[in-house]
Amino acid sequence: MLLVDLSTVAPRERADAFHHALTDSSVPNEVVHEEPEAGIHARMELWRVGGLDLFSTRNSGFEVRRNERHVRHHRSSPVISVSLQPEGAHRAEVAGRQQVLGPDDICVFHELSPRVYGWSGDGASRSVMFDVDRLDVPVDTVVRASQRLRASPMYDLVLNHLRSVWRDPARLEADPGAGALASATTELVRALLLSAAHAEDAPAVRSTMDDTLLTRILAYARRHLADRDLTPERIAQEHAVSVRRLYLLLNDAGISLEQWLITERLTKAREMLAAPRYDRLTVAAVAARCGFSSPSHFSRRFQAAYGASPSEWRRQRAGSGVTETDPA
Structure with a gap:
C-alpha cells in the first residue's frame, strides 16, 4: 500500500505529509530535514504480512530524534523496529553510542528508548515492525543487543532471512503461509536479540569473536571506505576495543591501517x-565516494600508484574496451 509519494504533494505541505506518514500522529518525534521544503522528496509504502507491518521508505536526507519526553508519550501499543539499509550511509545513536549503518547491517530500535536516526542525501530503509508484547524482549535487552548484534552467531542467518522477506512483500502479503512466516520471523529476531545481548558472556563466543576480530575489522572498514570519518577511534569503538589494541592487532598481521585504507x-x-555505470561521475565525485576529502590529493595518490592520472586511466580503459568488474 502506498502511504505517500511527495512528488504529488505541494512543496509547502511536504514536511507535514512526511512527518504524518513516517511517524503516525500517536508517536511524537522531532523530524529535521536536510533540504528546504521544496527539496524534500519521499516515497513510503506499507505491507501487512501475517500481522507484521513492513514499512519501506526512500527519501531525501533527514534526521528523526526521539527524546525522553517523546518516549513518555508513546502509543498504547509500542513497537520494536528491525530495519535494513539498502541505500545510503545511515546514522544512528542509542544510549550515547553512535553507529554508521550500511547494506550489511541490521538496525534495531525500541520505541521506549530515546534515539536519533537518519541519513544525508538520498537513502532508503526497510523496517519490520514488531509489537512489544509479541516480541516479548525487555527494553534494556533490546538496547544492549542493538549495539552488538554482530556478536551473535545468528547474525548472518537473520540478515539473510530479512533480505528474503523483502524480496517481494506484496506477494507474501497475500500468501496463505503469511501467518507462519510472521511467527518464524518473530522467533528468529527474538533469538538474535537474546543471543546478541548475552553473547559475550559465553566463553566459546568470546573465543570465536577474538579469533575473527581482524577479519571483522577489515570487513567493516571495506564497507565504510566512503566515510571520510573512518578513523582508528571509530573502528576501535565499533568493535569494542581500545585504539592501542587495534594497532597491535594490525601490526601483528603486518598491516599499516592508514596505508591499507589508502x-x-x-x-x-x-x-x-x-x-561504465559510473561514466557520468566526475573524477572529484569518484574521489568523494571512495573517502578522499581532496580531489588533488586523490589524483596525486592515484598517479603514484598506477602511473596515470584518474582521467587518463578512465580514457585508457574506455579506449581499450576493457572494463573492471563493478565494485560492490
Whole structure:
C-alpha cells in the first residue's frame, strides 16, 4: 500500500505529509530535514504480512530524534523496529553510542528508548515492525543487543532471512503461509536479540569473536571506505576495543591501517573509473565516494600508484574496451 509519494504533494505541505506518514500522529518525534521544503522528496509504502507491518521508505536526507519526553508519550501499543539499509550511509545513536549503518547491517530500535536516526542525501530503509508484547524482549535487552548484534552467531542467518522477506512483500502479503512466516520471523529476531545481548558472556563466543576480530575489522572498514570519518577511534569503538589494541592487532598481521585504507580506496576508485555505470561521475565525485576529502590529493595518490592520472586511466580503459568488474 502506498502511504505517500511527495512528488504529488505541494512543496509547502511536504514536511507535514512526511512527518504524518513516517511517524503516525500517536508517536511524537522531532523530524529535521536536510533540504528546504521544496527539496524534500519521499516515497513510503506499507505491507501487512501475517500481522507484521513492513514499512519501506526512500527519501531525501533527514534526521528523526526521539527524546525522553517523546518516549513518555508513546502509543498504547509500542513497537520494536528491525530495519535494513539498502541505500545510503545511515546514522544512528542509542544510549550515547553512535553507529554508521550500511547494506550489511541490521538496525534495531525500541520505541521506549530515546534515539536519533537518519541519513544525508538520498537513502532508503526497510523496517519490520514488531509489537512489544509479541516480541516479548525487555527494553534494556533490546538496547544492549542493538549495539552488538554482530556478536551473535545468528547474525548472518537473520540478515539473510530479512533480505528474503523483502524480496517481494506484496506477494507474501497475500500468501496463505503469511501467518507462519510472521511467527518464524518473530522467533528468529527474538533469538538474535537474546543471543546478541548475552553473547559475550559465553566463553566459546568470546573465543570465536577474538579469533575473527581482524577479519571483522577489515570487513567493516571495506564497507565504510566512503566515510571520510573512518578513523582508528571509530573502528576501535565499533568493535569494542581500545585504539592501542587495534594497532597491535594490525601490526601483528603486518598491516599499516592508514596505508591499507589508502590502497583499498584507490582500488575501489580505479574500478569505479573503469566501470561504465559510473561514466557520468566526475573524477572529484569518484574521489568523494571512495573517502578522499581532496580531489588533488586523490589524483596525486592515484598517479603514484598506477602511473596515470584518474582521467587518463578512465580514457585508457574506455579506449581499450576493457572494463573492471563493478565494485560492490
